[in-house]
Amino acid sequence: MEEILNAAPQHVVTLENINLKYNGERGEVTALQNVNLNIEKGEFICVLGPSGCGKSTLLNIMAGFLKPTEGEAKMNGKLIEGASWERAVVFQTPTLYPWLNIHDNVAFGPNVRHLPKKETEELTRKYLNLVELGDFGDHKPYELSGGMRQRASLARVLVNQPGMILMDEPFGALDALTRQNMQTLIRKIWSQTQNTVFLITHDVDEALALATRIIVMSSRPGRIVKEFETDFTYDIDGVNKESARYTRKYMQIREEILNIINEQNETLKL
Numbered sequence: 001m002e003e004i005l006n007a008a009p010q011h012v013v014t015l016e017n018i019n020l021k022y023n024g025e026r027g028e029v030t031a032l033q034n035v036n037l038n039i040e041k042g043e044f045i046c047v048l049g050p051s052g053c054g055k056s057t058l059l060n061i062m063a064g065f066l067k068p069t070e071g072e073a074k075m076n077g078k079l080i081e082g083a084s085w086e087r088a089v090v091f092q093t094p095t096l097y098p099w100l101n102i103h104d105n106v107a108f109g110p111n112v113r114h115l116p117k118k119e120t121e122e123l124t125r126k127y128l129n130l131v132e133l134g135d136f137g138d139h140k141p142y143e144l145s146g147g148m149r150q151r152a153s154l155a156r157v158l159v160n161q162p163g164m165i166l167m168d169e170p171f172g173a174l175d176a177l178t179r180q181n182m183q184t185l186i187r188k189i190w191s192q193t194q195n196t197v198f199l200i201t202h203d204v205d206e207a208l209a210l211a212t213r214i215i216v217m218s219s220r221p222g223r224i225v226k227e228f229e230t231d232f233t234y235d236i237d238g239v240n241k242e243s244a245r246y247t248r249k250y251m252q253i254r255e256e257i258l259n260i261i262n263e264q265n266e267t268l269k270l
C-alpha cells in the first residue's frame with residue numbers, strides 16, 4: 001500500500017539537459033539550451049513562446065525526427081532514436097494520401113503494421129466515428145473541408161493508439177469557428193482516450209482552453225522560462241463553458257503569460 005502511495009509519477013517522456021544546435025548555411029544556430037521536461041501520463045501540455053524560440057525543434061526531438069546535440073530524450077524510459085507509431089504527429093497541414101479515400105487513409109497505419117483485417121476495420125471505424133467522420137469513409141480528401149481533413153489526419157494517427165500525441169499548431173490554418181470546434185473535439189478525445197498530448201500554439205486562449213500545464217519558452221536559444229498548472233479545460237467542458245474565460249484567475253494567468261511573451265519579444269528586438 002505504502003509503495004502505491006509513494007509511487008513516482010509515471011513519466012511518458014523525459015527530456016534531460018537538451019541542447020540543440022543547427023549547422024545552417026549561415027553558421028551555427030543554438031535553437032534549444034538546457035531544456036528539462038518530464039511529461040506525465042495523461043497530461044495535456046500546451047507550449048507558447050515567441051516565433052523562432054524552438055517550439056517545433058522541441059517537438060521534432062520528441063517525435064524522433066531530430067537528435068539533440070546534447071542531452072537525452074526518452075519515452076517510457078527508452079531513448080528516442082527515430083520516428084515511431086508510439087508518437088503521433090499532427091501538423092498544421094493535414095497529411096493524407098490524396099489517392100486514397102478517408103477510410104483507407106485511416107486504415108493505412110494498421111495495414112502497414114499488418115494488423116489482422118478484422119482489427120484494422122474495427123479500429124478504423126472507431127476512430128472515424130471518434131472524429132465525427134463516420135459517414136465520410138468513401139470520400140476522397142479533396143471532397144472534404146479543411147477542418148474535416150484535419151480531423152481525418154487526426155484519426156489517421158489515433159488509429160495507431162499512440163502513447164503520445166504531438167501537435168504543431170494543428171488548428172493554425174483553420175477559421176475561428178472551425179478552430180473552436182476542433183478544440184472541443186480534441187478535448188473530448190483527450191478525456192475519452194486519456195492520452196498524453198503536447199501541443200504547440202501561438203494562441204494563449206487556446207492554451208488556456210485545453211491545457212493541464214502550459215509551458216512558456218524564451219526567445220532563442222529556447223529555454224523553459226515558466227510553467228503554469230491550469231484546469232480551465234474541465235470548466236470549459238462542463239457547465240461553466242462561457243464563464244470560465246471571464247474568471248479573475250483566468251484573466252490573471254492570461255495576462256502573466258502575455259507579459260512573459262512580450263518581454264521575450266522585446267529581447268528579440270534588442
Ligand SMILES: Nc1ncnc2c1ncn2[C@@H]1O[C@H](COP(=O)(O)OP(=O)(O)OP(=O)(O)O)[C@@H](O)[C@H]1O
Nearest residue numbers: 022024029031050051052053054055056057058220
Ligand atoms: N534546419 C535549420 N537550420 C538552421 N536553423 C534552423 C533550422 N530549423 C530551425 N532553425 C532555427 O532554429 C530556431 C528555432 O526554430 P523553430 O522552428 O523550432 O522555432 P518555433 O518556435 O517553432 O518558431 P515558429 O513559432 O515561428 O514556428 C529558429 O531561429 C530557426 O530559424
